[in-house]
C-alpha cells in the first residue's frame with residue numbers, strides 16, 4: 029500500500045466524512061465454505077464496471093476440504109483497486125473482512141495500522157476461538173486497538189434478513205457472504221445491480237435461493253446506510269482510473285494462456301495437441317483447453333508427465349503442434365524428452381507454471397525458481413528459447429509468441445508462468461486477433477531433393493515433412509544425425525557442426541524478437557531494476573513511487589530470456605547499477621552476470637509470496653543511498 | 654493410389670540404410686517378414702509410421718522405407734499415441750523390446766493398451782538387454798546369468814501377454830521371429846484390428862541369450878513344446894497332435910492330457926479368442942510342463958480411443974458450432990470504457 033493511502037486511512041480515523049482515496053486494498057477472508065472467492069469476484073466485477081483499475085489475487089488453502097473454522101482452511105481473496113494504474117494485488121491491506129477467528133488471526137498481520145477490520149461477531153464463539161488459538165476474544169479484549177474495528181453479528185443479521193424464505197438455519201447462513209458484500213459495496217459507494225443480476229443468473233433454477241441472497245445483499249447495504257457506525261467508519265470514494273477506451277473483461281493467467289495458445293494455433297494455421305498430467309498449479313490450463321473442443325485443439329490427459337511430453341512430440345512429428353504443461357517437478361520428468369525434441373528439431377511448447385520448490389515444496393504458492401532449469405536443466409548441449417509472461421493478461425501474447433517461435437524455428441520453447449499469474453486476474457482490453465500478424469506453417473511437400481536435414485538458410489529451421497505426404501518418407505530420431513543427409517552419423521566433425529547449428533539456430537532468434545525496451549523510466553541512469561515474470565507488478569509500482577520521489581531509477585522487464593534481445597547488454601551497460609529482484613535465490617542475476625560480465629545485484633525472496641512493493645522500493649533506496 | 658500400392662514390393666519398403674544387427678539376430682527375420690507383409694496391407698507407403706524406443710529392436714524404423722521415429726527409451730507408445738491423436742488416418746506401429754516396453758516403459762505400454770489407442774505394438778522379446786551388452790531383463794528366466802547378475806537373476810520374470818491382457822488389450826497374440834508365415838498372419842490380424850493390438854514376438858539374441866527359445870523353434874521338437882491356438886479349434890499339440898489342454902474344473906487350472914490315454918477329444922478345450930479367462934490361462938503357460946501358446950490368444954474388439962474422441966468432438970461441435978476466437982474472448986462479463 030502506498031504511503032499516500034496510509035495517510036488517507038490515518039486521516040479517515042479522525043473524521044466521519046467520506047474520504048477520497050487514490051487506491052485501496054481489500055481482503056475478504058473466511059472459512060473455505062464461506063464463499064469468499066464468490067464475494068471477491070463479484071466485488072471485482074462491480075469495481076471494474078465502476079472504472080477503477082484493479083488487480084486481484086485469490087489465496088486458496090492447500091487442503092481441498094479443511095475442517096471448518098481451522099486456520100489452514102482459511103480462504104482469502106484480495107483486490108487492489110484505484111484511480112492509477114494498478115499492477116499488483118497490493119501490499120498491506122486497508123480493509124480486512126474476517127468471517128471468523130481463524131480468518132482474523134491468519135490475515136491480521138497484512139493489515140496496515142489504522143486499517144479497517146470488519147469481523148462477524150457471530151462467528152467468534154468459544155469453539156471457533158479455540159480453533160484459532162485465541163485465549164480471549166480479540167474483538168473484546170482490546171488487542172485490536174491499533175485498527176478501526178467494526179464488529180457486527182452478521183449471523184443474526186443474515187438470519188433476520190432471510191427469515192421470510194424459510195430456508196432452514198444452515199442454508200440461511202450461507203447468505204452471510206452476500207450480506208457482507210452488501211456492506212462492503214456500501215462502504216465503497218458502489219451499486220448493487222450487477223451483483224443482483226449475477227445472483228439471479230447463478231441461481232436461475234432456484235429462485236428462493238437467489239431471492240434470499242439478494243435480500244441478504246440488500247440488508248448488508250442498508251445496514252451500512254442506517255446503522256450507527258463507529259467513528260472513522262465511513263464511505264470511501266475511489267475515483268475512476270484513466271484507462272484506454274475499448275471493451276474490457278477480467279482475465280486470469282490460465283484463461284489468457286489457454287486463449288493465447290488457441291490464437292497462436294490459428295495464426296500458425298495448425299491444430300494443437302495439448303498433452304498434460306494433473307499437477308498444481310498447472311492443471312487449470314488442461315481444464316481450460318479441454319473445455320474448448322470446438323476449436324482445433326485436442327487435449328490428452330496422459331498417464332504421467334513423460335507420456336504427456338512424448339505425446340506432444342509425437343503430435344508435432346505428425347504435423348500438429350504439441351504442447352505440454354506442468355510445474356517444476358513435472359518439467360524435471362519431461363527433460364529427457366524435451367532434449368529429444370531439440371535433437372529431432374521438432375516444434376514443442378512447454379509451459380511451466382512455477383510453484384514453490386524443491387520437491388513437492390509449496391504447490392499452491394508462487395516462486396520463480398525454475399529459470400535455471402529452463403535454461404540448463406537438460407542433458408547434453410541443449411539450447412532452447414525461454415520466454416516468460418509478466419502478468420495474467422500478458423500470457424495471451426506470450427503464448428502466441430511461444431507458438432510462433434516453436435513452429436518457425438522447429439524447436440521446443442519453454443514458456444514460464446507461475447502460480448501467482450495463473451490465479452491472479454486483472455482487467456484486460458480485449459485484443460482483436462486481426463491485429464496480430466499471421467505466421468502460417470508451411471509443410472514441405474516436394475519430394476525433389478528432399479531429405480529430413482534440409483534447413484531454412486535464414487532461420488536454420490529444419491524442414492517439417494509430415495507423415496502421410498507421398499514421397500517424403502523419412503526417419504528421424506535421437507541419435508546424432510548427419511548435417512547433410514539426416515541419417516545416423518557418429519562422425520566427430522559432424523557432431524560439432526550439429527551442436528553449433530542447434531546453438532546458432534536458437535541464438536539467431538534474438539534478431540527476430542523485439543528490442544528490449546524500458547518499461548518505466550530513462551534508457552540510462554543510476555539504477556536499472558531488471559525483472560522477469562510476475563515480479564512486474566511490484567517492481568513497476570516500486571519504481572514508479574521512487575521516481576515520484578525523484579530517484580533516478582528505471583524498470584526493465586525481460587520477456588525474452590533466451591536468447592536475450594540483442595540490445596539488452598548495451599541497454600544495461602547504460603546504468604551505473606543493476607538490481608534484479610527475483611522470487612528465487614538469484615537465477616536471472618546469475619545469468620546476466622555470466623552473459624554480460626556486469627555487476628548485477630540480486631534482491632531475493634523465497635517465501636512463496638509475491639514481493640511487496642515496499643520491499644523493492646526499500647532496496648532501490650538502499651542502492652541509491 | 655491403390656494402383657501404385659499394388660506394385661510395391663519388399664524392395665520398396667527397404668530403406669537405403671545398412672542393417673546393423675549382429676549376424677544371426679532374430680530381428681533380421683522379423684524385418685523381412687514385415688517388409689514382405691507391407692504391400693499386402695494395401696495402404697500407400699506414406700501412410701505407415703514406425704515408432705520405436707531404445708534397444709536393438711528399436712533400430713527397426715531406420716530400415717523401413719516409411720515414416721519413422723526412433724525416440725527415447727520406453728516412450729514409444731506415448732509418442733505413437735501423439736501421432737495417432739494428431740492424425741488418426743495414419744497407420745501407426747510401435748516397435749519395442751522387453752526392456753523398453755516392460756521395464757522403463759511399462760507404464761506407457763499399460764496405458765496405451767487400456768486406452769485402446771489404435772496402435773500396432775510389436776514387442777520383440779529376447780529376454781535380455783542386448784544393446785547395453787547383456788544384462789538380464791524383466792522377462793529373463795530366474796537364474797539368468799548376466800554381467801549384472803553373475804550368480805544368476807533372482808527376480809521372477811513377467812509374461813508380456815499376461816501383462817497386455819491385464820491392461821485390457823483387446824488384441825493379444827504371440828509369435829516367433831523365424832516363423833514367417835505364422836508371424837505375418839498374426840501381425841496382419843493385429844493390423845486389421847481397430848484399436849490397440851499387441852504382438853509378442855519370441856526373438857533369439859544369438860549374442861547374449863542364444864537358444865532360449867530353441868524348444869519352441871526347433872522343427873524336430875517344437876511340436877511338443879508349443880501349441881498353435883486357432884479360434885474354434887481344439888487346443889491340441891504334439892508331433893501326433895494327440896496332446897491337448899483340458900480345464901480342470903475343480904482347480905480351474907489347465908492340464909496337459911493325452912488323447913486315448915487320459916482324455917477324449919470332447920474334453921479338450923476349444924479355443925475361443927473372445928474369452929478373456931481362457932486367454933489368461935493360455936498366456937500364463939510356461940515350459941517345460943506346458944507348451945508355449947502362439948497365435949491369437951485374445952481378440953475382442955471394443956471402441957477405439959481416437960474414434961470415441963472424434964465422436965465427442967463432433968457431437969460438441971454440432972451443439973456449439975465451430976469455435977470463434979473473438980466470441981470466446983468476449984464470453985462472460987465484458988464492459989465498455991468510452
Ligand code: SF4
Pocket residue numbers: 673674675677678679680709710779783784857858859860861
Ligand atoms: S545383441 Fe542380440 S538382439 Fe541385439 S542385435 Fe545383437 S543379436 Fe540382435
